[in-house]
Amino acid sequence: MKIVLCGYMGCGKSTVGQLLSEKLNVDFLEIDTEIEKKENSSITDIFQENGEIYFRKIENIVLNEVLKTSKNEVISLGGGTPCYANNLHLLKSNEHVKLFYLKMTPQNLTARLINEKQKRPLINHLQTEEKLEEYIRKHLFERQFYYLQSDFMIDANAKSVEELTEEIINLLQ
Ligand SMILES: Nc1ncnc2c1ncn2[C@@H]1O[C@H](COP(=O)(O)OP(=O)(O)O)[C@@H](O)[C@H]1O
Ligand SMILES: O=C(O)C1=C[C@@H](OP(=O)(O)O)[C@@H](O)[C@H](O)C1
Ligand SMILES: [Mg+2]
Numbered sequence: 001m002k003i004v005l006c007g008y009m010g011c012g013k014s015t016v017g018q019l020l021s022e023k024l025n026v027d028f029l030e031i032d033t034e035i036e037k038k039e040n041s042s043i044t045d046i047f048q049e050n051g052e053i054y055f056r057k058i059e060n061i062v063l064n065e066v067l068k069t070s071k072n073e074v075i076s077l078g079g080g081t082p083c084y085a086n087n088l089h090l091l092k093s094n095e096h097v098k099l100f101y102l103k104m105t106p107q108n109l110t111a112r113l114i115n116e117k118q119k120r121p122l123i124n125h126l127q128t129e130e131k132l133e134e135y136i137r138k139h140l141f142e143r144q145f146y147y148l149q150s151d152f153m154i155d156a157n158a159k160s161v162e163e164l165t166e167e168i169i170n171l172l173q
Pocket of ligand 2: 007008009010013014032043077078079080081119120121122
């Protein structure tokens with residue numbers, strides 16, 4: 001089985017995915033890291049040098065490659081992964097995939113992301129908390145359509161990484 005985590009930037013995909021893979025004793029794979037390896041460049045540099053459309057192309061290629069294997073693993077997507085190209089279809093039509101949406105409110109995401117913008121090129125130009133929250137509110141509204149097609153939705157507000165990991169493990173049983 002492939003346990004795949006999706007949700008907006010900052011919801012905890014990378015952090016929860018790592019702990020979940022340790023608890024389940026399977027490999028952990030991040031789409032962002034696979035993109036960085038393939039391009040031998042950072043997400044920030046790819047956006048800056050090649051632009052977002054190029055990044056989305058590579059993201060789609062990497063997701064395709066990753067989903068070809070039938071290996072048991074935990075996979076953390078990037079925040080935008082399910083929302084572009086045929087990515088959601090690739091995930092939904094794969095019998096090995098269980099897709100989890102880590103849902104958080106725009107307010108809570110803003111509080112997290114205000115100090116973590118540097119490595120996230122889509123939001124690093126937003127200077128104030130007000131501007132960031134306004135952006136997240138609109139962007140999340142557009143993206144929820146995709147996230148909500150997950151197999152499971154987890155309320156990730158005010159829960160520790162441990163609690164979220166346990167919740168996912170319980171849903172798998
Ligand atoms: N459940 C949680 N409670 C508190 N902080 C968290 C939680 N999950 C993640 N974080 C923190 O929030 C930030 C964003 O988490 P990250 O895993 O990078 O999110 P994503 O990969 O979804 O963008 C990190 O600093 C991480 O340590
Ligand atoms: O939401 C997005 O479109 C993106 C989210 C990022 O991943 P995280 O959700 O792990 O920050 C990364 O893939 C890239 O900066 C684009
Ligand atoms: Mg991440």
